[in-house]
Amino acid sequence: MQVWRGAGEVPADLGPTVATLGIFDGVHRGHQVVLAATVAEAEAAGLTSVAVTFDPHPATVHRPEEPFVLISSLTDRLERLAGTGLDAVLVLDYTLEFARATPEEFVRRYLVELLHAHVVVVGEDVRFGRANTGDRRTMAELGRRLGFGVEIIEDIAHPGTGRRWSSTWVRELLAEGDVAGAAHVLGRPHRVRGVVVHGAKRGRELGYPTANLHADDLGVVPADGVYAGWLIRPEHAPHDGTSKRLPAAVSVGTNPTFHGVERTVEAYVLGRTDLDLYGEEVVVELVERLRPMVAFDGIPALLDQMADDVVRSAQILGVPAPQVPGPQVPAPPAAAPRAADRR
Incomplete structure (x- = not known):
């Protein structure tokens, strides 16, 4: 898996891609469903699969006074992303200036112009752009206007509890010392x-x-x-x-x-x-x-x-x-x- 640390490292001759985006903290089972769909869509179309992620975590940029610890380091996140079969990951530096981009500015610059996205795969809870104002409906509308397909992956809940897989759930379990439960949500x-x-x-x-x-x-x-x-x-x-x-x-x-x-x-x-x-x-x-x-x-x-x-x-x-x-x-x-x- 290729790792591009910033837009400047994306190859100029990159062809059409199937892209997804998210923090992917922990790369838990919910993330894995979205990532698997991205890889499958790319393989079926003969395209490059790419995940866009961000470092540092937005919470540490917007609320630096509040303690926040990632479930997994960037090193471990990239290792787990590589295990999903992705062709590449683009790591974008998350800053206050970066966060000012509107949803359309973000999608146009990074997904359309930089990654040449043919299809964008996102979970139903996706948020992007200034103040997280972009959501799945925004992505679908931008896809229609800017010429790419959008695949929305509905949340898949834990079969026993009905609770959606989430990083919040992992944090709660770890706070209780339930590492076996956390492993079930994370998938390892x-x-x-x-x-x-x-x-x-x-x-x-x-x-x-x-x-x-x-x-x-x-x-x-x-x-x-x-x-x-x-x-x-x-x-x-x-x-x-x-x-x-x-x-x-x-x-x-x-x-x-x-x-x-x-x-x-x-x-x-x-x-x-x-x-x-x-x-x-x-x-x-x-x-x-x-x-x-x-x-x-x-x-x-x-x-x-x-x-x-x-x-x-x-x-x-x-x-x-x-x-x-x-x-x-x-x-x-x-x-x-x-x-x-x-x-």
Whole structure:
């Protein structure tokens, strides 16, 4: 899949296309229906399929004072878009100046003149142009006047609940820690991506060394708790025999046992104490929540629970359970009122 970062990268000799547009945050099942229709329409007509998306998210441009975190980074969004079979994605820089374009100005400049759209495929909730004043009826009218076809894809609801697939639903589920539910809406496990940084190395002292990621810049991080998941090394060449995809037990929280205040994501690769991941960008996929954060009476009880977490993670992920490490148990901080379940 080609990625054009701005109008200037679109080939001058680009022929007719079938185009769609949207933020596609998370590329959930609803998005996938629209994207599949775009690809199918293009293949049937022998044309190029193109998705137009925007970066940064409009919410961060129009309301910078309000916190907003994307479900998936642009890198992951593009990876998921590539998996739909699209030929190309055009990433447009979303600015206040860009947002001033009327619906017709946007469609004429980008879909007609730049992408030579023969057909535009959109979901029934599409919005575009200044103040989101363009909708599906606007697109149909512009298609009649400017000479392209328009295919409207009606929302497809979840068969059990009747709720439409949406990024809002994914955010709600992640806020509850329901990563399995979020995976059902997304069509694959939710993931966060970040660079492994040095921590206090307390996990290593306990016999469970973890890859530590600061939770501030990872995307939507689910509720505090312990999860079964996978640690993925996207740029890793497995010449040393180490897989790119490693089973892990993942802890999300603030490390209250040792008076932690910074929220982190920590992934312990099952049975591995030899990995050096510092400075490496990794992806953590969250498959199922094992438990919330709870307080223990002491570190021995914590270690018993961590050993159980490892065994349950292995069962959920379908891998052999590793031998439980024999840790050097450190003394807890004198001022700690209770020990909690964090490395």
